[in-house]
Amino acid sequence: MTNNTVLQVNDLKVRVGQRGHELVKGISFHIDQGEIFALVGESGSGKSLTSLSIMRLLPNALQVAGGSIVLRDTHLFRLTEAQMNDVRGKRIAMIFQEPQSSLNPVQTIGDQLKEVIQLHQDIAASEMNQKMISLLEEVGIPEPAARLKWYPHQLSGGQKQRIMIAMALACEPELLIADEPTTALDVTIQRQILELLDKLRKSHNLSVLLITHDMGVVAEMADRVAVMQYGEILEQADRDTFFKNPQHEYSRRLINSLPGMDHYLSANSQDNLLSVDGLKIWFPKKKGILQRTVGHTKAVDDVSFSVGKQETLALVGESGSGKTTTGKAILRLNEIYGGSIRFDGQEITDLNRKAFMPLRRDIQIIFQDPFSSMNPRMSIREIIEEGMLSLEVGQNEQEREATMQRLLDRVGMLPEHLNRYPHEFSGGQRQRIAIARALAVNPKLIICDEPTSALDVSIRGQVLDLLRELQDELGVSYLFITHDLSIIPHLAHRVAVMKNGQIVEQGATEQIMRSPQHPYTQQLLAAAPRSPLEHAS
């Protein structure tokens, strides 16, 4: 252990209860002064448990079963709870994934910041305000003096995360633990937060333990990388060596899950399957006892695009841009205010519930969250069969059964899975079942609403591959709604970029990705984490 080492973790083991299953199986690593150390892994790999062990905040059901954690010269496991409280916040600070729930909604920013500073530092009341303003300035909050009186709901997600960083920095910690600090944020904001972290690291000579699953973030930020899987560290190396020459098979899979940007699909379809023209989805704002409509919230305003046969159109935008609302409106899950939607030459905007019925066979949807998109109380058979029964696909039971078995087999599941329940499957498996459910009624167009954003990176690639293969085999078209630019070259023929309910730019994928015209598209592209392979070379 050199003088330069801030944190040393030796053979750390965490297990369930006294003699239960081990979740972290003896990991060792160290973090040097002024270094960003990235702990990479997918959900369930034990990376968050490691950070909680360092803070000694493990849930009651879990126990540290062995090993030691040393911060400078302090053995953290030998401290009393009261001494540990002094370490938390003052010497080790932590920022969390979800800025929305990390700030108390009924206290002003200033009060919460003050509380943290007072806990660990003795500062006169007169200097307090100055200290807080300079902290907010440092993390890039405009008009810091005024913002101190604001409440969390008045700030955006990125600004909240900045406040969290300011709180973490307030006591000049030696180590900052950042647990997926940008996962809940949009790409452009993610970019800014990462840049801020990097700047602060340099100005404060801060050591950072960065916990993430995103290889793009690792490639941009980390000095050294450790890959975790099933509670073990598979590989540890500095960034350039890691990306150039990954030792472990799993590391290679993680790196390759980031698709390269050099291969593009070309738009080839001539005939339009779906064309949306001047679509408006306005929600009325109502006021007063009589509920008069006084104005409209324009979720989607004058949007036009088209999807060709056997073609994928990627609808790209950040949260709140109206892309999901557009997708649902095509399925008539939302009310349409104006404009027209034509499917296969037929105007479908004004059809009533009954007349729209036959079209439900042709247009299907795959949702973002595989955990809430299936009724937990129905078996897989009931889930897949429901649509076939209601849309009268398949003549009789044998035929439906055969279709279901064929589909499950096609998406890489086993026919006997039909009798199981959703909770018995992992996220990736559930998303495969959701794909099978959509395919069961032989649709011509599938609206994919961020189908991969809730999945781990290595599974994401498999699901995207499956979608593409199915397109080649069955000739379906996809309207692919996403915020993740990195998967677009892999999948889409054409791209439409949405912002604030409007499409700012659309065109062939290669054209948009190589030479974006609109400033917003340029900003999005610049913000997307670059491929680590490019980065390392």
Place this chain on the structure above:
Amino acid sequence: MIKPVILWSDVLIYLLVISVVAFLIQLRKRPQTRERWRSVFTSKVGMVSFVVIAFYVLVALLDSLHYREALPPSGEGEQTTAYSSEVKSVLDVVLHNLHESNEKTYSAPFAIYSFAKENLEADDGSIYRDYPRLEHAGKHLDDPSERTGDILWRTLVALMTGLLIAAVLIGLHKYVLRGSDGDNGIPWKAAYITIAILSMFTCWVIQLSEFYHVMGTNKVGADVMYSSIKAIRTGVLIGTLATMVTLPFAIILGISAGYFKGLVDDIVQYLYTTLSSIPSILLIAASVLLVDVYIETNAEEFNLTILRSDFKFLALCAILGLTSWTTLCRLLRAETLKVSQLEYVQAAHAFGVSHGNIISRHILPNITHIILIALVLDFSMFVLAEALLSYIGVGVDPSMHSWGNMINAARSELSRDPFVWWPVISAFLLMFTLVLAANLFSDEVRNAFDPRTVKEGN
């Protein structure tokens, strides 16, 4: 000769039992729900409180088989048999010792002397005032000093008999179970112990009542234990029937408000805000008085006392139910709003599944846990509400045995000197046991069904 009497409340309670059995049969097809119910019964508390509740329900069911006995023919050659105006139940046969040994007035538990002094005639013909011996209790004793020994001996015999009956029951159960695999983690031992205690208690009450008044007698000399046991039917029935009245309102209105939103939601919300802003005691009192007036004006339809009190009782259940559905309705509306936004409901919309199917297949099964929890919680609430309403005089008919009526009577009994404590204690203990068991059981049901306490994948 006996003539069965079928009261409306009897019909309803047996219909309920049948639907519970149907529910259990239907449960076999749903492995997930069965797992949850199993987890209710794998906890000792859940098992014990279930056995206690089942015992109360059994008593209530026995008390719901009514009949009238034929009167002895008055003259020769009479063709039509006249029936007694007293309606008895099967439970009365079991408890005939308690029922038929009335004293003149108050007597303390296990007393052999009356609680009030009377004019007595001495052997020499002079009149003096003293506590007289009771007519029934302890009349087999020649010497009053044998009383303690006699009670202890009879208690011992009764407990042994109870234990023997429990042993037979448990043995039978083990014989039935022998084929199945082990104990499945169900704490049968706790259940056996509860059954043994209940059986010993029952035997003790029945056997000792032949010679004593276990919980004394009330103002008119009737056995207090008898009234408290007869009140079980009232308590159990009001708990279940009133809950059953609330359910359709709460479920139908709550789900439609949450699912259809818009105008339907406005109307339902308007309804329950209005209803819950009227003080419920006032509403109930007014309705009960209306029912009283109805009975007065249609006296010829209610030629038996029991018919009148049964009608009033059912009316009370309905009124209680009609005024109490708002809380559950509000909960269900909120939960439906949440569930109907979930993606699997949207997926069903995308497949064009009809509204009815979406509600019955996707929404209802996913809010059942709230209904179940509310059902068991409301049960104990209604038992307590009955006691409260009878206490202020707008509850069940005074001729009906109920804990509320007993507590109401205690108002004057406790202000006497020396005070009469046994009727209120007796009512309190039986009611307390039922409400405690129901509350503990509802806790277990909540633990098993509330998604927040159930881990994913369990």
